[in-house]
Amino acid sequence: MNATLATNTPPSPTSVPAAALGSVSLVGAGPGAKDLLTLRAVEALAHADVVYYDSLVDDDVLDFVPDAAACVFVGKRKGFSAMPQQDIQDHMRNDALAGKTVVRLKGGDPFIFGRGGEELQDLHGYGFSVDVVPGVTSATAAAAVAGIPLTHRDVATSVTFATGHTTNGDVPDLTGLALSDRTFVFYMGISNAPKIASQLRHSGAPGTTPVAVIEQATLPGQRIINSTIDALEADLRTQNIGMPALLIVGEVTALGVPKSDSLIPLAPSPEPANDFAWVHHPMG
Amino acid sequence: MNATLATNTPPSPTSVPAAALGSVSLVGAGPGAKDLLTLRAVEALAHADVVYYDSLVDDDVLDFVPDAAACVFVGKRKGFSAMPQQDIQDHMRNDALAGKTVVRLKGGDPFIFGRGGEELQDLHGYGFSVDVVPGVTSATAAAAVAGIPLTHRDVATSVTFATGHTTNGDVPDLTGLALSDRTFVFYMGISNAPKIASQLRHSGAPGTTPVAVIEQATLPGQRIINSTIDALEADLRTQNIGMPALLIVGEVTALGVPKSDSLIPLAPSPEPANDFAWVHHPMG
Numbered sequence: 001m002n003a004t005l006a007t008n009t010p011p012s013p014t015s016v017p018a019a020a021l022g023s024v025s026l027v028g029a030g031p032g033a034k035d036l037l038t039l040r041a042v043e044a045l046a047h048a049d050v051v052y053y054d055s056l057v058d059d060d061v062l063d064f065v066p067d068a069a070a071c072v073f074v075g076k077r078k079g080f081s082a083m084p085q086q087d088i089q090d091h092m093r094n095d096a097l098a099g100k101t102v103v104r105l106k107g108g109d110p111f112i113f114g115r116g117g118e119e120l121q122d123l124h125g126y127g128f129s130v131d132v133v134p135g136v137t138s139a140t141a142a143a144a145v146a147g148i149p150l151t152h153r154d155v156a157t158s159v160t161f162a163t164g165h166t167t168n169g170d171v172p173d174l175t176g177l178a179l180s181d182r183t184f185v186f187y188m189g190i191s192n193a194p195k196i197a198s199q200l201r202h203s204g205a206p207g208t209t210p211v212a213v214i215e216q217a218t219l220p221g222q223r224i225i226n227s228t229i230d231a232l233e234a235d236l237r238t239q240n241i242g243m244p245a246l247l248i249v250g251e252v253t254a255l256g257v258p259k260s261d262s263l264i265p266l267a268p269s270p271e272p273a274n275d276f277a278w279v280h281h282p283m284g
Numbered sequence: 285m286n287a288t289l290a291t292n293t294p295p296s297p298t299s300v301p302a303a304a305l306g307s308v309s310l311v312g313a314g315p316g317a318k319d320l321l322t323l324r325a326v327e328a329l330a331h332a333d334v335v336y337y338d339s340l341v342d343d344d345v346l347d348f349v350p351d352a353a354a355c356v357f358v359g360k361r362k363g364f365s366a367m368p369q370q371d372i373q374d375h376m377r378n379d380a381l382a383g384k385t386v387v388r389l390k391g392g393d394p395f396i397f398g399r400g401g402e403e404l405q406d407l408h409g410y411g412f413s414v415d416v417v418p419g420v421t422s423a424t425a426a427a428a429v430a431g432i433p434l435t436h437r438d439v440a441t442s443v444t445f446a447t448g449h450t451t452n453g454d455v456p457d458l459t460g461l462a463l464s465d466r467t468f469v470f471y472m473g474i475s476n477a478p479k480i481a482s483q484l485r486h487s488g489a490p491g492t493t494p495v496a497v498i499e500q501a502t503l504p505g506q507r508i509i510n511s512t513i514d515a516l517e518a519d520l521r522t523q524n525i526g527m528p529a530l531l532i533v534g535e536v537t538a539l540g541v542p543k544s545d546s547l548i549p550l551a552p553s554p555e556p557a558n559d560f561a562w563v564h565h566p567m568g
Contacts, residue, residue: 028424035323038420043319109424110433112443117433117539124431132428136322136418140312140393144416147408149394149401151447157456158446159396163435172441176460255401 022049022096024123025103026110028135029053033218034060036141040133041105049100052088056107056138056244058219085115089122096128107244109137113163113187137161139185142214142246146224148256156183156252164189164196164247171195178203183250190245194233200249205229212253215245226253306333306380308407309387310394312419313337317502318344320425324417325389333384336372340391340422340528342503369399373406380412391528393421397447397471421445423469426498426530430508432540440467440536448473448480448531455479462487467534474529478517484533489513496537499529510537 025044030036037045045051045064053062055075062071072091074083083091088104095102110116110132123130139161143150150159162172164186171192177184178200189196190213201207207230215223227235229249309328314320321329329335329348337346339359346355356375358367367375372388379386394400394416407414423445427434434443446456448470455476461468462484473480474497485491491514499507511519513533 028420030322031418033324035327036418038314038322039319039326040317042323109420109428111424111427111435113435115437117436117439117536120431120433121539130431132431134315134320134420134424134428136312136393136420137424140395140418140421143395144393144418147404147414147416149404151395151397151445152401153399153451155401157450158444158461160442160444161435162442166441167437172465173463175463179457179459181456252401255405 021128022098022100022102023131024092024096024128025131025133026116026119027103027105027133028109028114028137029057029061029105029107030136031108031138031141031218032056032058032216033141034058034063036136036218037061037064038133038135041135044103044131044133045105047101048103050095051103051105052092053105054107057105061105085118089119092119093123093126093128096123106135107138109135112137112139112161138187138217138244138246139248142185142212142217143248145217145222146212146214146248146253146256148212148248148253150183150185150248150252152252152255155181155255156250157181159183159185161185161187162189163187164192171199174199174203176203178205180205180251183248183252186247186249188243189247190236190241190243193236193247196247197229197232200229205249209249210251210253212248212256213239213241213245214248215241215243217244217246224256226256304383305412306382306384306386307415308376308380308412309415309417310400310403311387311389311417312393312398312421313341313345313389313391314420315392315422315425315502316340316342316500317425318342318347320420320502321345321348322417322419325419328387328415328417329389331385332387334379335387335389336376337389338391341389345389369402373403376403377407377410377412380407390419391422392425393419396421396423396445422471422501422528422530423532426469426501427532429501429506430496430498430532430537430540432496432532432537434467434469434532434536436536436539439465439539440534441465443467443469445469445471446473447471448476455483458483458487460487462489464489464535467532467536470531470533472527473531474520474525474527477520477531480531481513481516484513489533493533494535494537496532496540497523497525497529498532499525499527501528501530508540510540 027041027044042064048069050070051065052072052074074088092102106114165188209229211227211232213225225239311325311328326348332353334354335349336356336358358372376386390398449472493513495511495516497509509523
């Protein structure tokens with residue numbers, strides 16, 4: 001399969017039997033680390049003719065793409081958009097009409113702040129069925145590396161993922177959200193952190209509520225900073241936190257990984273008497 | 285490595301050099317389908333001496349475990365808990381003290397309604413460092429198979445994952461949560477669906493708000509039902525929805541996959557003139 005981009009004269013769809021149509025998959029690449037791709041995502045990449053990928057995808061992930069396929073960067077670098085959203089959609093559609101196997105590779109999960117919905121709607125509007133491959137969303141990856149349970153018995157019965165930067169550059173309305181037994185994760189919230197802190201206070205959260213900042217979760221530059229709603233703005237400035245980074249807000253952040261590596265194992269507890277688990281050994 | 289469960293007489297930790305200690309990983313197995321495991325999860329399973337797994341993990345996933353390892357079911361079947369939470373923690377700790385490589389395999393992500401936080405705290409308390417491997421959480425998997433973007437430009441700026449069944453069997457306080465531009469996903473909410481519907485209405489959501497019910501997402505028995513807050517209770521009864529199932533509430537559910545397979549591709553749009561994407565071809 002020729003892997004160049006679609007030409008200006010794709011075949012007329014009325015003359016194309018369904019079997020000749022290509023396909024489009026919206027694939028979540030996970031938070032960055034190559035081994036946090038799912039097996040299904042790897043399989044999709046291994047069969048791609050063309051991969052459109054964005055800036056939240058680590059370049060290592062593209063190792064799974066065949067040599068003959070084209071990898072097209074369509075994200076933002078240094079504030080510069082490599083390709084407008086409408087053009088991405090047009091390219092994918094035309095490539096699929098030309099019979100190609102198209103993968104749209106998105107950082108995290110395609111349906112959490114990935115604009116996957118817009119691309120899906122566009123492709124559905126043109127009659128394509130689209131496979132969506134879910135991915136590990138950045139919030140759960142950040143929580144894992146920081147040892148912060150996003151929900152926790154008696155501490156947090158819900159977790160909200162919110163954008164820290166809406167399409168008009170603002171913070172979403174947080175009215176009524178902040179209760180003590182709720183966890184919040186803000187994606188893309190670093191530049192708007194002062195506004196987020198202000199809205200959280202306005203919504204009823206104490207300024208002492210703990211906040212964890214996780215920069216470049218799962219990547220070599222990973223950093224974890226502990227702060228509070230009141231101290232957040234100053235801490236971000238002092239620590240010079242860059243993107244990508246997430247904010248986790250709530251009492252669960254106080255349960256995060258102990259900072260000391262010098263913990264000594266204590267005596268084991270007695271073997272539990274209740275031993276009626278179903279043990280399969282060896283595996284069939 | 286002998287793969288039987290820890291004996292009643294693990295070595296005293298004071299006599300165990302650090303290098304002889306085993307390790308514990310809390311690993312997310314994803315929503316069920318075997319190929320939605322991450323590469324890192326597969327790697328962890330391939331090196332396990334003992335795997336403690338719960339009922340949200342599809343048995344196929346255990347194919348990745350070596351034949352010599354023990355797989356211990358510790359979840360619930362037919363309302364019967366195979367092992368109390370404290371016993372699971374005691375077993376894991378004792379196995380690790382005995383030098384074993386322990387994997388705690390949890391459906392979805394370990395830190396979203398998986399009680400991973402409790403296990404992490406317990407193990408930290410005994411001085412173990414614990415690896416947490418994030419997984420695809422059931423909400424994003426259900427959204428993917430139903431074609432429902434959990435967030436969407438101008439429609440939903442946040443998504444909240446809430447338990448539909450707190451430790452006392454109730455529904456969490458949803459006060460202030462229901463605004464029209466927010467999406468909600470309820471885990472384990474089927475038995476409490478009437479209470480959830482009532483709380484959402486009380487919180488300000490119109491009874492006509494669309495709800496999608498996704499049963500056994502990514503598994504062979506998968507079903508997707510479209511309902512509304514007002515119709516939910518009757519629809520669940522009529523359709524005889526069982527567990528596991530998720531509720532997705534909000535306007536985004538109306539964007540879900542079109543039900544017809546008979547859509548005809550329309551004419552492609554003109555090739556976009558703006559063609560300054562960074563094309564790598566072939567891959568190095």
